[in-house]
Each structure stands twice: as structure tokens, then as C-alpha cells.
Amino acid sequence: MSSRPFLRIDNIHKRFGPIIASDGVSLQIDEGEIHALLGENGAGKSVLMSMICGMVRPDEGEIVYKGVPVRFNSPREAIRQRIGMVHQHFMLVPNLTVAENYILGRGSAFRVINDIDKVHAKIRELSDRYALDVRPDALIEDLSVGEQQRVEILKALFNGIDLLILDEPTAVLTPQETDRLLTLMRDLVADGKTVVFISHKLDEVMRVSDRISVMRDGRVVNTVSVDHTDARGLARMMVGRDVGMELVRSAAAPGRLVLSVENLICRSETGLPAVRGISLGVHAGEIVGVAGVSGNGQSELALALSGLLPVDSGRVVLNGKDITGLAPARINAHGFSHIPEDRHKHGIVQSLSLSENTILQRYDQPPFAARGMLSRRAIGTHTRDLIKRFRIKCHNENQRIGDLSGGNQQKLVVARELARNPDFILVNQLARGIDIGAMEFVMEEMLKQRESGKAILLISTELEELFAICDRILVMFHGEILGELPPDRARLEELGLLMAGKTADHSEQPTLAG
Amino acid sequence: MDDMMFFTFLAALMGAAWRLATPLIFASIGAVFSERAGVLNIGLEGTMLVGAFCGFAAAFATGSIPLGLLAGVGGGMLFGLVFAFFTITIKADQIVVGAALNLLGMGLTAFLFRTYYVSTGKGIEIAQPVHIPWLSDLPFLGEAFFRQNLIVYSTILTAILATLVLYRTAFGLTLRAVGEHPKAVDVAGRNVATYRYAAVMVGTGLAGLGGAFLTLGHSNQFVEGITSGRGFIALAVVVFARWSPIGAFFVSLLFGLFYALQLMLQAQASVVVPYQVLQALPYIMTIITLVFVRGKGAAPSKLGQPYEMR
């Protein structure tokens, strides 16, 4: 590796009000390396990278880039210095085309756009060179998440970069797409570029990086060369203790059939076919996983089951009652709980208190309501109880839930749904946004529910999550269930292929239309 | 002969529709700009009044219509500056500030008019129709379209220019992005607040121009409340036109047409329905059309929301 420090970060501090996001970070990135950044949620990875690319200004400390101290006041200045970043949440304007997104912010503000053809040509050329398969005139809102990801990477290349920062780029990709991305990263390095790469997936990190830095509580606690560590060691560095990678659980003892879905068909909110005939059953005392790359109809499946999306045809039976097409209130009343995928959209009301969020479904039922009026005391008691049982970190139950960290918000949602004592629990992305420690906790909770005879359907894009607690895994692709596998790591390859739409005989399934 | 009558009627109707649409065209195209940038200004009524008053006052003092128009635009923009300061810099709720500006616009213009002008009873010289050789003399078409003043003609230019700016310049591109995904614009290195200020300025400047047309291009006097709800109608036009400048042009014309039609039908002795039915027509039609032009798919997704920079 080159010894010239390409990028040196020196004792950076950054606070957001009372929150300390960076507490004296120091880090050194070498030219032409792939440097991975690991750490629990909220460790300060994204904030650190945002400071490098000019989105956030550090309170204190120094950034030295190519030997010169820099202080970017805007992302524009960082881009001018050939630093590009692909954010966790895409920075693409949905109602513009790919090309329009690329020229956004470039050149004079009063410029007439007359060079769009040249832009298109350049995009095609780059797309071909790195095999990215990006159409310059496509509208962003028509693209799948994976495509948008490639559009983001290509945007950085389009801008011309020496340093590329990727913030959790693989979270939404299939194993195949991930492979392709890792290859791309290698290609970029071969072209003389430097890559910083944030991920929670230790195996990818081990596969692609040259060096790895681990962050904890706003500091870099260690930087190691990939040759001198392993996954277990990295996990220990991150959390500060050994993490039980394997949860203890008893053998499955499935009981009666709690939920059965027969040939369910429904369309997405935009009216495109999303779920194309799914049948499945979940028994008491088992956890059934649904694996798949996001965008293959899992969201619609979850929404349709919970009554939030109209069903075109098929039947959903819960506890022997047909709940197809019922209103959410009715479905909930039949013993249905739902831990939703999009916490901010469905799960909580940010500006309400923890108390108010705990009674979201039961606001008009005793003991929380009597004669049409809310019973604050009963609500408070119940909420304090949940806070204690689920170890939710908060000031008190009257605090705005939006002020809690994401992990704690998720814990409240889980607590609320389990407290309703349902027969069936639909979980879409159990551990989304929560750190390894909390993940362990909620997984244990799920297993407890399973022990007590609940039926659980766990939809997830995270294979680790599925392997850890599921009794069997269904693979969803293109709105259909392509197959079922036991949670056996040995069959990871097979699972990956199924997720990419390739059945065991490796024949290609039709790809997503539109 | 009956056909002749009908064509004269039609020609007069078209001409009137265009004139009645003119203030709406300016105001609604302006509103397209600010709404595309995510700023919903329900204070348009007040802003148009300010434009109408400033235009009148300036023309009254100088006798110059161009100066009057300039003052109308300037007055609107000054008002827009207040709106922008409160909604963009202070990040106050846009509806609250808009409601306050309607009160202010109505109050200030009426106060100043009563204090300085009401007793003069004097008006100003308004913009004269421009006679275009040959075209104005065409039968029917000449009457309908080519005997207007320059302000009315300029609505076409405004619509075309607005479309070009919105869809063919970097400014317009950024503006459209600001209402949809302001953070992306921020990351791309453009200041969201600056663009929103600019959008509000364009919006209120055009609203001011629309107001100034009332006093400088149509009647020669300022009257308290002269806009008579046009600022609110312009808001409806924008929704109807699905946030497109060309759409706003044609929807405004449609409104002008309804309005002209009801005035002309009232004057026809042979029409027997109560005139109030005719008066209600434009408003009922708006509601009906809104039901058919369904959904809010086209609305800028961050409309009405302040942008919190990190």
C-alpha cells in the first residue's frame, strides 16, 4: 500500500444539540485502497462520511485531503475536489430523469440546458465501461431500488472522482448484485480510485476490503488490515463484548394452522402487479421466514395481509376466519399483529408521546378508554411497564417518540405489538435500524413468542436475521414464492440463486417488467 | 344573419375570456413556480391586491404604464420577500403566513387608498389596445384575439417563457427538484433556501403583475378588494393545471371563458335562468373538473413543508 496519506482525519468533533456524533475521530485512508468502516448503529459512521463530503461541517478537528487541509462548506466543493458519496438514503430526485439528476447543481444556475445529448452519451459510455446498465433518459421514480443504487454510483463516476464513499450500499442488493458491486469496487481501485465502504455485513467486508476501521461511540477504536482479523474479532471490536452469533432455540413444534394464504394476488399502490399468486401457511409455534431482495412484492404482501392494500383475488384465513379484504381494525381484532417495514410511515407518529404511540390500535378499548375518554393513568402505567420490560432508553413515557434513537423506536413498536397478545405476528424487517445488541434482544423475544405458541411470519432482506430464528425460509421473487429451504447456511448459494430468480435447475425466470 | 350574430357573440366572448383570464394567467403561472419549489402561498390574494395598488399608485404619480407595471411587480415581490422570510428563513407554517398576508394586503392597500386617493376620484390612463395591421381587421379572429393591449398579449409570452425556464434551464430543473427532494438539491451543492426565495419572488412578482393588470390594463382605478377572489381562484387553477405553466395558461382561459360567458348570457334577454346560476357556473365547473382530474399525483411531494437543513 502507498504510504502517502491520501485522506487524514484528525480529532474531529461534532455535536447535534446534546448528541455527540463524533467524539474525536481520527482516521487515515491510503490512496488506492478499499477501506471498510464498521460500527454499531449510531456509532457515527454516516456523520463522519458526511463531513468528508461537505454535507456536515465539523465543530473541531482537521481533514487533510491529498496533503492539503480542506474545509468543505458544501457538497459541491467536495465534488469539485473529486470526492463522491453514495448515501444510505438516495439523493435522486424522483421526477427527473437520470441525466437530469446528473446535471443538477452543475454549471451556472442560469444556463440553458442544450447539451443533454452529450450528457446522455457520456452516461452511456460510463455505463458500458463499468457494466452498470443505466439508461440516461429513465425517470428515477420508474427504477427499482437496485437500479437506483447503480444510478447513484454512476453519478459519482460521472462527476469524476478520486475518492468514492459508499454508505451501506449492499443492504438492498441480492447476493449476485452484491458480488457485482464488490467487483466494481475492485475495478475502480484498479483505475486508481480510492473507496471507503460502510457495511454491517462482516463477510463482505472481509472479502473486499484492504483495511478495516471500527467505530464506537463517535470514535475510531481500531484500524486493522484484513489479513490480521476475522469476523468474530470484528464483532467483538464493535460491541465491546462477544456477541452470540448463534441463538439457542428448541426444535420446531408446529401446532395448528394459524394463518393460511391461498393464491393471493394484489397490485402495488402504483397499480403494477406485485403479488402474483402466493400461497403459504404459518402454524402456531413456528417462525416462517420470507427471504428476497426488496422490491419483489414483500412489502405488498405484508400490506395486503394487514388490510392496508386491496386484494385482487385469493384468500387469507386467520384463526379459521376469512379476513381477506377486511379493514385493518377488523383484522387486528382477530389476533393479528404487524411490525411494519417502514417505521416512520406506519409504525409510529413521531410528534406524539411514547404513551400515545403505545395505544395506537387500542385507543378506544378498555382499560385505555372509558366512555369515549382516554384514561391517561392506565395508558401511562401500561407504557411504563413496556419501557421497563423492553429496556427502552428514554426520559419518560411522555417524551416525544421522534426524539428517541431509531433502535429504541423499533423496540417500542415491537413491545406494543407483542403486548397486544396476538395469535399471529407479521414482521417485516425485524432488526431494521437496530444495533447488534438490540437485535439479539428482539430476536430472543421473537423466539419466546414462538415458544408460547404464536405463529410468526418474518419477512426480511437480511439473511442473517432469517437464519438466526426461522424454522423454514420461503424465497420470494417477482411476486411469487420460488421455493422453500431450511435455515441451513450450507445452502446459502442456493438461496442466493433463488433470490435472483433462478430455480434449482438454474433456468432464468422472467425479470421484473417495467 | 343568425350565424353572423352568433359569430359576433363568439368573437366578443373570446376576447373577453382572454382579458378576464389575464390576471389569472400571471398569478397562476407564478404560483406554479413557487409550488414547484415546495412553497404553497395562499397569500396570493393579498399579493395581487398589493400589485394592483402599487401599479395604480405609480402610474398615478408618473403617468407611465411601464413604471406602473414595474411597481406592481415590485410591490408583489416585496410582499413575497416578507412571505419568504417567514416561511423559508423562519420556517413558519406556510398557510399561517399566507393567511396573515391576505389580511395585510387587504388592510394596507385599503388603508392607503382611503388615506390618499379615494377623495381624488381620479383614475389613470390605461394601456390601450394595440392594433396589429391586417390581423386586427380579420373578421371574427381580429375581434376575438387581436384587439387587446400588450399586457394581454404578453400572457402568451409569459406562458412560453415560464415553460422554457422550468424545463429548459438549470434554474428550472433545480426548482422542480427543490419541491420534490430538497435534500438532493442541497447535496448537489445548490442552496435550497435561495431557490425557494427565487421561486417565491417569481411567484409573487407575477401575482403582482396580475394585480397590476387590473388597474393598469383593464379599469383605470384602484378599488378596495379589486381582485375579488382572483388570488384564490389562481390557487385552484394551479391544482387543476397539474402544476404546469402551459396548463395554467389554458385552465385560466377556461375560467375566463366561463366568467365571460356568464356575463354575456346575463345580458341576453332570451336567457331566462336566474343570473345567480350563471354566476355560480365557474365555481361549480371547477369542482366537477377537479373530480375528474383525479388524484394528487402531480403535486410536488414536499409542497407546504419547510426544509430543515442539517
Place this chain on the structure above:
Amino acid sequence: MEQVNQGARDHVYPQAAHALYRTLSQAAISAATPIAAVLVALSFGAALLWLNGFTGTDVVTVMVMGSFQDARSIGEILLKATPLILIGAGLCVAFRCSIWNIGAEGQLYVGAIAATFVGTSIDGLSVWIHAPLVMLAGALAGAAWAGIAGYLKVRFQASEIVTTIMLNYIALILTSYLVTGPMRDVSAAYPQSARLVREAWTPRIVSDMRLHIGILVAIVLAVALYIFLQRSSRGFALRVVGLNPHAARYAGMDVRRNVMIAICISGAMAGLAGAFEVAGVTHRLYQNISPGYGFEGIAVALLANNNPLAAILSGGLFAMLRSGSEVLQITSQVPQVLVLVIQGIVILSVVAFAKFRGMFAGLR
């Protein structure tokens, strides 16, 4: 679960006392902002007067003092406050549910029409029946008129901002049609309806003042709406729908139904205001029965930060400013429209103060 309920009952009184204390102290804090805002606005008004050749200090001396001259002028303020409080408190409910009902003016007119109909077409009822019947008719008509916009919103996603504005015009035109046509009192020179029968009139509080019991109804309803929004299950659902309709749907709340309820409550309050104008003040329907109460009510609700309890105060404030400006016009020939300027500035100042308070909180 039983235990929880038992405990709740035992602690009901101290809890209520505490809640009262908290509400009062919050009210004190939140009262400081409007008072400061009014001072700013009055200073602005004074400056405007001074700049334009009037005596600037009149704004305070005449406007504020003049409006509290005697019992009668206070009665007049309360009379003007009645529709403002009713409409403002009602709009708080709609705005809390994120429904931008700009149509209170039209709902007021429709309420007035219905009240007139009930008050003129029935005779021989006791005042105990007829007067409330008139109010009920007004409220129902207002709710129905608002319900049109609500229905178009939930069924066709038609923007209620647009539809309520259009319905305002239609209601005004309808009133004009009725009083010049079918409802016209043929014996009168002026286009107006027949006079409501005595029993339909809203009872007065003091017999020789115009102030009627509408003000009490307005205050009671505003308090009731406050309790409804803050303490009832349904009010909770309305707030959740307003804050996050997706979460509301997820939680099993019927979003459409709650939207309809919220907009109809606000319409009913505006319709009731219209009924009181007819049955309590004019006793006849005219074309211009409202001097823009419906639009002023929007400002009242916004100034109250969508809190119906605070709407009592902001409605009273706006009524006071309106009364004061009338006094100011008579004594100092200041155009009465100055009040609109002052009202506008009050709102802007409140907004600015709220922001600065937030900034100080951030610094601490």
C-alpha cells in the same frame, strides 16, 4: 386491568387538580406570546398612522380604551367574538386533522340560510324548542356543506383547499339568489328574508343589550372541543390521522371517516355561527350577513395554534381589535381597514416569537 381502573378512580381528583395547574401555567406561558404580539402589532399600527399623518398614539388610547368604555361596548365585543370563537374553535379540529378548510365563510352562510328557513317557516313553537331547533338547523347545514368538500376529498382526493373556496362562492351566490328570489320578504324594500318568529330568536343575556347566549354556547363548545381533541378517543384518532394518516390506517383507524368527522365538526361550528348571526343579531337573512367572519376565523384558529381553548382568547382579541377600529374610525377618521393590518401583524409576530422561543430553547 381491574386494578388499574380502580387506581384511576382514586386519583381522579388530585390528577384533575394537577392537570388544571399544568393547563393554567401553560396558558400563562402561551399567553405571553400573544400579548407581546399584540403590542408589536399596535406599535406597527401606530407607526403606520403616524407616517400617514394621523395621530399614532390613537391606536392605543382610542382603540383599546374605547373598546372597553362601558358594559355596552364590552357586550359588542363579545357579540363579535361569538362567531369568531365558534368558527375558530371548529377550525382547530379540522386543522388538527390536517384538513385545510378555507370554507367557513360559505358554511356560515349555509347555516344562516337553514336557520332562517327553520325560523321563518315554523310558527307556534315554544322558545325552548324553536330557538335550539334553529341552532341545530344551522349547525347541520354547515356540517353538510363542509361535508361536500370532505366527501370530495375522501372519495376523489379533490383538494379541500380548492373545493372549500369554490363552495364559499357558491354559498354566497345561493344566499343572494334566495333573498332576491324565493326567500324574499315581498313587503320589504330591501332584498331580505322575512323576520324570524320571536320564539326562534336566540335569547338575550341582558334584555337591553344585543349580546345573546351565543357567546356562552361558543365558550362551552370551545371547551368541549378542547376536551374532545385532547382527552377523548375519537379526538385522539383525529389527531393521529392529521399527524400521520398512514400510521392511522395501520392502527385500524378509519381515515376517511375521521376526515369526514373533523371537517363536519368545523362546518357545524361555522353553520352555528351563521345561525346565531341570523337568530341572535339580524333576525333576517341578508346578502352580506357576514363581514368575513369565516376568513377571520381561520386566523383565529391559527393564532390559537389550533387549540380550541386558546381560540376563545384569540377570537376575543380579534373581536376587540375589530371593535376598537370602529371606535377609531368614528373618533379619528382612521380608515377602519387598519384592523386587518393589525391582525395580520399579530399573526406574523406570534409566528416570529414562537420561532425565537424555539431558538432560545435550542441554546439552553
Place this chain on the structure above:
Amino acid sequence: EDFKMGLLVPGSVSEEGWNRIGYNALKGVEDQLGAKISYVELQQNPASFEKAFRDYASQGYKVILGHGFEFQDAALEVALDYPDTYFLISSSSIHEGNVIGLNTDTSQPFYLMGVIAAKMGQKAGLVGGMEIPPIQQAFAGFKNGAKSVNPDFPISEAYIGNFTDTTAAKEAALSMISQGADFVVPNASGATVGGYQAISESGPDVRSFSIFSDFTEVAPNNILGLYVADYAQGVVEVVRSIHDGTPPTQNVVFGLKDPKVISFTFRDDGPVSVPEDIRAEVKAISDKIAAGEIKTDAQ
């Protein structure tokens, strides 16, 4: 002893319009006759009407103006107890002892305009604000006048629905002109000016009269004459007659017979003017109206 006059208005005198007109009349009496004045704002409250009348009368007020016909019943009640006080009632046609109705008849000058229109033009157009009595009465007079000359004379009528929209008033007038009207009179309060603007732009072939204020500057080539009304002056004259000890012996209708209240004049400085022969005819009709021989406002 002071000469005192009181005023009861049915609303706030600060509001532009009806109540303000009453207040201006009171001020006129103060300014021109040196009377002590007082007023009280009451709204549709018969109980307090009576009390207010009694309060003033018992305090020695010589004249009390109840501004609106709704005060009539209460005045009749009180008047019996105060025979020395004069109770004037606006827009009323009563005359019972010391209760005297006052009215301004706008249909009279409009009748004359109708006559002129039918004599000089092909078709008339009337643009109204809202359909309220002063406007309806005026238009009725215009139509009666025109029909007296030519029963088939075409007249179109349109209301813009408010008093602020000058643009609508202008377009309404333009549309009438485009449909052949060549004598157009707008009557829409603040929006009236828009109507004159339309007339002015349509060339000198379209004629009009200026009403209430002088609009000749707006349409110098079209306006044939002026009609101006001053209710305050009318009230001052009535109060003066009471002050002088010669109170009216019947209800008062201000009309063409009261040139100080209603003035109807022709212009001579315009490019077109009413020919002498028509003027003479109009004068004759005006005299007849003043003499009560022609009823102008039959609807």
C-alpha cells in the same frame, strides 16, 4: 336652549354604506345648523329602539332620525308621548303627526336617462353590482322611462354579484356593447368605474350618464350628463325647515323637485351632447315627475 338632534342607526356607522350615510347627515346638521348631535348604534332590536327614542326625546332632542324603516313602529309608539319632537324615518313613506318618512327616489333621474336612451340610442345596457333596492329601483326607473318613449326599446341587464370587481363590470358593459347596446349605465358602487372604462373604450357612439360621482374624466367622449345625489343635504333641508318652524306636512320624497338633493345636469363640453329638442322634452318630463304626475318606479 340648544337645538339638538339624535340619530339611531341599525349598525356601525364606521361601516361604509347605509349607516355612514345616516352619520354624514347628522354631521351635516351639526356643521350647517350648529346643532348638538348624538347618535346610537342599534341592531334589529325593537326593544332598545323604543328606549333609545325615549332617551333622546326626554332629554329635549328636537329631531331624532331613525335611519331605516325598521325604526318606524317604535317611533310611532314613542311619538304620542313627545308631540314636540320630530321623528324622521329613513326609507319610509309614513306621515303620522310628528313621525315623518324620508326617501330618495333614484328611479326619477334614471327615468330621465331611460327617456334619453330611447330617443338617442338603439339599445340600452344596465350593469348592476348586487341586486339591492337602490339599484333595482334605479333600473326600474330607467326601463319605465325608455318604455314611455318606445315600448319595444331593447334593454339588457346584468349583475356582477359584488361591488368590487371593476374588471367584471367592464367586461359586462363590453359584452352588452358588443351585442349592440349603445347607451350603457353602470351602477355597481366601487366597481362602477369599470363600466365607464368600457364605454370610453368603445368609442363616442356609445353614450352614458355619470351617476352619483363625476366620471366625465373616465369617459369624456361618452358622458352626456350627470346625476348626483346628496341625502345629507336633504336631511339638512328637512331639519332646517323644522328649526325654522315650518316642518314638512307630509312624508318627504327627495326627487327631481329637490335640486339641492338630486341634481340632473347636461354636459355641453363633450363631443356629443343631448340635442336641444330632447333637452326640452326631458325638462318637461322632469317637471311632470317633480309635480308627481308621472310615476317612475312601477316595477
